[in-house]
Amino acid sequence: MSTRIVIALIAAFCPLAIHAQEKLTAAEIVDKAQAAFYSPGSDTKARVVMDLINADGKKRTRVLTMLRKNFPGGREQRYFLYFHEPGDVRRTAFLVWKYPEKDDDRWIFIPAVNMTRRIAARDSRSSFVGSDFSYEDISGRDLGADSHTLLREEKLGDFACYVVQSTPKAAAEFSRKLSWIAKTSWLPLKEEYYDAQNQLARVFTADKIEAIGAGEKTYPTAVKRTMKNVQSGHRTEVVFESVSYDVGIPADIFTERSLQQAPEKWMR
Amino acid sequence: MRVASALTVLATLCPGTLGAEEKNRLPVTIHGFLMGNASIRTTGKRPPMGEGGAFLLGEERLRLDVSGATKSGSGFLLFKGDIFHDAVANRVDGDLREAYAGFRRGQFDLRLGRQIVTWGVGDLFFINDVFPKDWESFFSGRPMEYLKRGVDAVRLQYSSGALNVDVVATPFFTGDALPSPKRFFLYNPFAAVAEQREYSPPVRAENTEVGIRLYRRMAAFDFSLHGYRGFWRMPGASIAANDGPRITRFYPRLVTWGASAQRNLLNGVVSFEGGRYNSLDDRGGTAPGLPNSQWRILAAYQRQLARELTATFQGYAEVMEGYDSYRKYLPAGFRPEDRVRGVFSVRLTQFLGYQNWRLSAFVACSPTDKDCFVQPEVSHRLSDRLSAAVGANIFSGKHETTFFGQMAKNDNVYLSIRFDF
Numbered sequence: 001m002s003t004r005i006v007i008a009l010i011a012a013f014c015p016l017a018i019h020a021q022e023k024l025t026a027a028e029i030v031d032k033a034q035a036a037f038y039s040p041g042s043d044t045k046a047r048v049v050m051d052l053i054n055a056d057g058k059k060r061t062r063v064l065t066m067l068r069k070n071f072p073g074g075r076e077q078r079y080f081l082y083f084h085e086p087g088d089v090r091r092t093a094f095l096v097w098k099y100p101e102k103d104d105d106r107w108i109f110i111p112a113v114n115m116t117r118r119i120a121a122r123d124s125r126s127s128f129v130g131s132d133f134s135y136e137d138i139s140g141r142d143l144g145a146d147s148h149t150l151l152r153e154e155k156l157g158d159f160a161c162y163v164v165q166s167t168p169k170a171a172a173e174f175s176r177k178l179s180w181i182a183k184t185s186w187l188p189l190k191e192e193y194y195d196a197q198n199q200l201a202r203v204f205t206a207d208k209i210e211a212i213g214a215g216e217k218t219y220p221t222a223v224k225r226t227m228k229n230v231q232s233g234h235r236t237e238v239v240f241e242s243v244s245y246d247v248g249i250p251a252d253i254f255t256e257r258s259l260q261q262a263p264e265k266w267m268r
Numbered sequence: 269m270r271v272a273s274a275l276t277v278l279a280t281l282c283p284g285t286l287g288a289e290e291k292n293r294l295p296v297t298i299h300g301f302l303m304g305n306a307s308i309r310t311t312g313k314r315p316p317m318g319e320g321g322a323f324l325l326g327e328e329r330l331r332l333d334v335s336g337a338t339k340s341g342s343g344f345l346l347f348k349g350d351i352f353h354d355a356v357a358n359r360v361d362g363d364l365r366e367a368y369a370g371f372r373r374g375q376f377d378l379r380l381g382r383q384i385v386t387w388g389v390g391d392l393f394f395i396n397d398v399f400p401k402d403w404e405s406f407f408s409g410r411p412m413e414y415l416k417r418g419v420d421a422v423r424l425q426y427s428s429g430a431l432n433v434d435v436v437a438t439p440f441f442t443g444d445a446l447p448s449p450k451r452f453f454l455y456n457p458f459a460a461v462a463e464q465r466e467y468s469p470p471v472r473a474e475n476t477e478v479g480i481r482l483y484r485r486m487a488a489f490d491f492s493l494h495g496y497r498g499f500w501r502m503p504g505a506s507i508a509a510n511d512g513p514r515i516t517r518f519y520p521r522l523v524t525w526g527a528s529a530q531r532n533l534l535n536g537v538v539s540f541e542g543g544r545y546n547s548l549d550d551r552g553g554t555a556p557g558l559p560n561s562q563w564r565i566l567a568a569y570q571r572q573l574a575r576e577l578t579a580t581f582q583g584y585a586e587v588m589e590g591y592d593s594y595r596k597y598l599p600a601g602f603r604p605e606d607r608v609r610g611v612f613s614v615r616l617t618q619f620l621g622y623q624n625w626r627l628s629a630f631v632a633c634s635p636t637d638k639d640c641f642v643q644p645e646v647s648h649r650l651s652d653r654l655s656a657a658v659g660a661n662i663f664s665g666k667h668e669t670t671f672f673g674q675m676a677k678n679d680n681v682y683l684s685i686r687f688d689f
Contacts, residue, residue: 052622060651060652061652086653087301087652087688088649088686103535105532112411112412112413113384113386113413113415114383114384114385114386114416118539119537119570120536120570120571120572120578121537126572126575126576127622130619130622130624131622132622234622252429255427256427256432256483257427257432260425261341261372261377264337264338264341265340265341268339
């Protein structure tokens with residue numbers, strides 16, 4: 001009993017001694033990775049080219065502009081996605097208001113009939129525009145949705161990484177996920193998704209990382225990334241072109257008005 | 269022509285926004301598609317006045333889509349037009365889908381010209397969407413976008429966090445395009461009357477249709493209030509009997525108001541919509557050839573049932589006012605409508621193969637009218653440019669006077685192929 005009190009007193013009076021180790025928990029590592037991957041900067045603008053490639057090498061291409069703004073007070077974010085290609089979805093736009101603890105608000109604009117509609121947001125496991133990425137992969141999964149375990153620390157290529165296993169608390173598209181998270185950039189460099197039979201199903205890789213400057217800050221960014229379905233051989237390669245951060249996108253861009261007429265200034 | 273003149277108007281109205289820097293530079297992109305549509309009646313029956321035999325539709329279309337915007341986005345234009353060859357009637361024609369110029373200043377957007385306006389939350393049930401539809405197109409299997417017709421209008425929108433306002437003023441009336449007796453079997457109680465005339469509302473200041481929508485988010489709902497003053501989109505008939513029967517068809521005056529609301533709930537999206545149709549030319553319900561006033565209500569629920577499988581359930585009702593008068597003045601020999609017309613619908617949409625395959629089915633049945641409509645469809649994206657769809661429109665009904673029932677001999681299968689450029 002008295003030993004515990006002594007330890008507690010040491011802990012209380014010598015916080016430095018304890019923090020010097022910087023021993024992060026697995027959840028803290030994933031939290032930092034999510035912040036680096038999904039919400040760097042106060043806002044971002046990018047032109048995104050997605051190549052959907054099947055096992056035979058047949059390629060389909062989606063080109064879109066993505067705007068994202070973080071809202072203060074937690075992890076609320078808003079996304080505006082506008083499709084340039086292919087022709088049958090040209091001018092289609094999505095608006096997503098993402099909340100940390102409840103279902104997103106999602107709207108789609110269908111240009112052929114000039115119609116704005118809400119869409120059911122529970123389909124987070126559905127494919128994002130036919131790619132190997134799910135909606136969840138695009139906008140992030142709640143930290144608390146999984147149990148995280150730090151398995152080991154190892155090098156992936158030149159980068160020192162934490163290897164974290166995340167196991168969903170409720171039914172999800174994967175039964176477990178292994179993430180290699182870089183210690184310096186905090187970006188996930190590789191993720192392996194296992195299916196219900198514990199077979200490797202999908203592999204994510206950050207293929208090219210650039211430090212994108214914004215004023216005095218720089219944000220490490222995975223400007224090329226791939227998600228491969230190792231069971232079907234289908235893969236999606238995503239290139240972020242002309243990424244910029246902290247560009248001051250006004251909050252009112254993330255409204256129905258932009259769905260009906262895309263904000264030209266932010267589309268270029 | 270209209271785009272050019274609208275652009276001139278735009279440039280005159282806002283010389284400041286199209287400043288020297290931008291004046292010489294209106295970047296324009298040109299796209300479009302080639303499309304073939306065909307639809308064949310499968311009932312083996314041919315309407316007496318029919319053209320094209322079993323074919324309800326056979327056409328080749330060229331779409332041109334021209335759009336542009338100034339660098340700042342303060343000025344923009346859109347042109348969407350089709351040239352098509354109607355193989356059934358063997359004629360070439362044009363269809364100006366949309367052609368407008370717009371400008372944006374501060375919180376205001378103004379658009380001038382032909383544009384498609386879609387309001388309301390229903391899936392194929394329209395309450396506050398009082399804008400014209402092309403039902404012939406829809407029931408003969410053209411892609412869904414052709415269900416909506418453009419209106420030649422001035423549209424002013426104001427956007428803010430507190431309140432959004434959308435006003436559409438239309439001086440030139442456009443009615444619904446209804447299935448033609450040249451291609452469809454239809455219920456027409458006046459078919460035998462030789463003398464029939466139809467009038468559209470003349471272009472006059474007082475005939476300008478005005479629609480208004482006020483909307484904002486309220487308690488997690490997307491909430492809208494709607495109002496409209498104009499005309500029914502389907503003609504009513506007045507019957508005169510001097511020197512033999514004579515039918516005059518015209519578009520009766522209409523005022524509507526209503527509301528809609530949509531939000532995430534119960535792991536899906538719930539929608540509600542209601543509206544009152546005030547039929548000004550038949551307030552008492554005493555004119556049998558004109559629609560009575562009515563209420564329309566809709567409740568809908570959409571959710572994902574499984575991965576890539578989404579379902580939408582809808583319940584819809586029209587409630588006629590002045591029903592007793594309607595019954596009293598309805599001429600003998602006509603089957604009366606019910607006071608309430610209720611319809612339930614289910615839509616299932618399943619994506620497969622990286623969304624290159626889309627299977628969908630829409631089923632609508634009315635327990636009051638005792639009729640049904642089913643539209644199954646399979647569409648496939650062969651590449652980023654080439655896609656094809658095969659589907660069917662299947663009707664059934666106990667009576668040939670109801671909305672779907674009258675179409676029972678028009679069951680058809682359709683095919684659509686589209687190449688984008």
